[in-house]
Amino acid sequence: MSLSVNFSTNSKDLTAAHQAVVSDSDDTNWLIYGYEKGTNDLKVQDTGDGGLEELYDEFSDGKVQFALARVIDPNSQLPKLVFIGWCGSGVPETRKGFFNSHLSEVSKFFKSFHVQINARNEADVEPELIMKRVSESSGANYSVHKESQRAQPAVTPVNSVYKRTEVPDIAAMQRESMKRDGPPPPVGTTYKPVQTAPKPLASRWGSATTNQDTGAAAVRAERERAEKEARDREEQAARDRDVKERQRAVEQEQQYKQQQAQRDAEESAQREAEELQRQRQQQQADEERRRQQAAAAAEEEEREREQEHQRQQQQQAEEQERQRQQAAAEEQERQRQQQQQQQQQAAAAAAAAAAEEEERQRQQQQAAAEEQEYQRKLQEEQARQQEAERLQREEQERQASEVVTAHSSAHAAGSNVLSAVVLFGYDAGESNEMTLLEGEVVTEIDQVDDGWWFGVSEDGKKQGLFPANYVQLLEHEQEQQHAIPTPPPAPAAAAAAPAPAPATHHTPAAAPAAPVEDLGQTAIGLYDYEAGEGNEISFRENDRITHIEFVSEDWWQGAGPDGKSFGLFPANYVELQH
Structure with a gap:
């Protein structure tokens, strides 16, 4: 231990x-x-x-x-x-x-x-x-945390020669602090007038000279000096008392620590002497005990050695007989296991061959079935994509034909040709739109929708759709429009247009709506849907989908809100309009 x-x-x-x-x-x-x-x-x-x-x-x-x-x-x-x-x-x-x-x-x-x-x-x-x-x-029995803050006395230089500190007489110091410097001077009982000297004349250049102080100022200065000296003496006495009290506390603390250190040193020396004596006695007792234990251990070791020798001889003979019997039993067991292993290997080889053949045939059948299923899905997907592309091409051709027909009809009207001046610049976002420059004139306007019109630039170099609230009809066209009764409003345009800038001073006049277009079966989007395949369409909540075909119970086919895309969409994402 x-x-x-x-x-x-x-x-x-x-x-x-x-x-x-x-x-x-x-x-x-x-x-x-x-x-x-x-x-x-x-x-x-x-x-x-x-x-x-x-x-x-x-x-x-x-x-x-x-x-x-x-x-x-x-x-x-x-x-x-x-x-x-x-x-x-x-x-x-x-x-x-x-x-x-x-x-x-x-x-x-x-x-x-x-x-x-x-x-x-x-x-x-x-x-x-x-x-x-x-x-x-912890030192002196006063706490700096409980004292009010006061001015500290100035630090004085420390003498280089050691001076013995005398033990202060507390009673004498207390008596000394109660003494006063002396009674104050008596105050006169009769009034003495103070003669004041005339004030010096001021120079015309703004300067004045004074040769002597007034009597009142001299008296006041003397009184203030006396009061200041009295205050200084009281403050110095208070500082001296405080310094002496602190010095006395420090000296008492040092004296206590020295006495305590001396007592601790004496106690430590006494304990060390006692401990040394006990250790010596303990060492002697331990040495005697170890000697006796060593002698007894030697005798016990010799006796155990002899017994161990006899036990080893007997164990050696028993071990030889046991090894002989074990070798014979192991030989018999080895032969039996060898025969059993050969039988198991033959059976395992036959089972493995049968299982391998069965697995090979199953994999071939599975590969053939997967190939057939892949070809079937591929053909269905190609057919669906071709049908969607055909429908999309037909829809685009139909829309282009309608735009051209509407434009031709408006142009042939002759006397009903509308012109407008551009209020705000507009950059075309689609190929069928027209870029507008602020201040230019657009002619041959066809009001194909409430929000989108078709027109031709004044120079005839560009034509296309543009937002109606970006232009203002010229006055003679507005007068003609007031004379023509306005037909019922048409459905929302198929093409999604960007939000126009707000008009500040001019409000474009309302234009007559185009004839109602046959949009077939229509539906309104209930939720947002993003196309997951190339043959699907995307739409947002409240978008209108037209020309709907009911290809299955869960999936329908129709034209998207942009008027350009045509494809499949989930039936439960829309509400059919009757």
């Missing part, structure tokens, strides 16, 4: 208890360590939050214990750590011999504390005594 303290066995518990005590956020304010029975393994005997009164009951006369407590310093009101090394009067002498070395090791484990107490009986661990030691260790 090692003679030093073992912290590793219960290191987690020891560290956790120590951290709980030193932490201000934990309620635990004391711990006590003890030894595992018969070893030097340190363990946590107990912890608590009841303070020194609760810790007092944990010390035992027959044990060596180490305690750490967190208390509040009565002077500074700050937490302080107290380390207590306990060696009870009933501890065996052999255990007492290791107390000093173990105390040093445990103090290193705690790392830092403010007060250390070496205790041997209950009187050394009284809570009042411990708090007194804590109070004395």
Whole structure:
């Protein structure tokens, strides 16, 4: 067994208890360590939050214990750590011999504390005594936290020659502080007029000279000087008293520390002498015990050696017979296993060949079925794409034909040709749209929809669709429109147009709607849908889908809201319009 303290066995518990005590956020304010029975393994005997009164009951006369407590310093009101090394009067002498070395090791484990107490009986661990030691260790018995802020005296240079500090006479200092410098000067009872000198004449250039102070100013200055000197003397006396009190407190603290250090040194020297004597006695007893144990061990070893020799001879004979029998049994077992293994290998080879052939045939059948299914799906997909492309081409051709027909009809009307001036510039977003420049004139306007018109530029170089609220009809066209009754409004345009800029001063006149177009079966989008395949269409909530064909119960086919796309869409994403 090692003679030093073992912290590793219960290191987690020891560290956790120590951290709980030193932490201000934990309620635990004391711990006590003890030894595992018969070893030097340190363990946590107990912890608590009841303070020194609760810790007092944990010390035992027959044990060596180490305690750490967190208390509040009565002077500074700050937490302080107290380390207590306990060696009870009933501890065996052999255990007492290791107390000093173990105390040093445990103090290193705690790392830092403010007060250390070496205790041997209950009187050394009284809570009042411990708090007194804590109070004395913190210095003078006054707290800077409770003093009001005041001006500090000026720092004076320190003499280079040591001067012995005399013990101050407190009573004499108190009597001296009660004395006064003397009675104040008497005040006259009769009034004495003060002659004032005439004021100096001011120069015409703004300057004046003064040769003497007035009498009143001189009297006032003298009175203020006397008052200032009195205040200075009182302040200096107060500073001197404060400095002396602080010096006296420091000297008392130093004297106490010197006396305490001397007492600790004497106690330590006495304990070391006693410990050295005990160690010598223990060493002699240990040497005698080891000598006797060595002699007994030698005799026992010789006797055991002889018995071991006889036992080995008998075991050797038994082992030889056992090996012979085992070799014969192993040979029989080997032959039997060899025959069984040959039979199993033959059966396994036949089963493996049959399974391999069966798996090969299954894989061939599966590959053929997968190829057929792939070809079928590929053909269906190609047919569906071709049909969708055909329908899309037909729809585009139909729309282009309708636009050309409408334009031709409007142009042939002759007297009903409309012209407008561009209010805002517009960049064409589609191939069938026309770019507008602010201020230019657009002629041959065909109001194909409420929001989109068709027209030709004045120079005839460009034509196409444009937003109606980007232009303003010329006045004679507006007058003609007022004379023509307005037909019912047409459905929303198929092409999705970008939002126009807001008009500030001009509002475009309403244009007559185009004839109602046959859009077939129509539906309104209930939810947003993004196409997942090339043969599908995308739309948003409230978009209109036209020319619907019911290809199946779940999937329909129709023209998208942009008027250009044609494809499949889920039926449950729209609401059919009747």
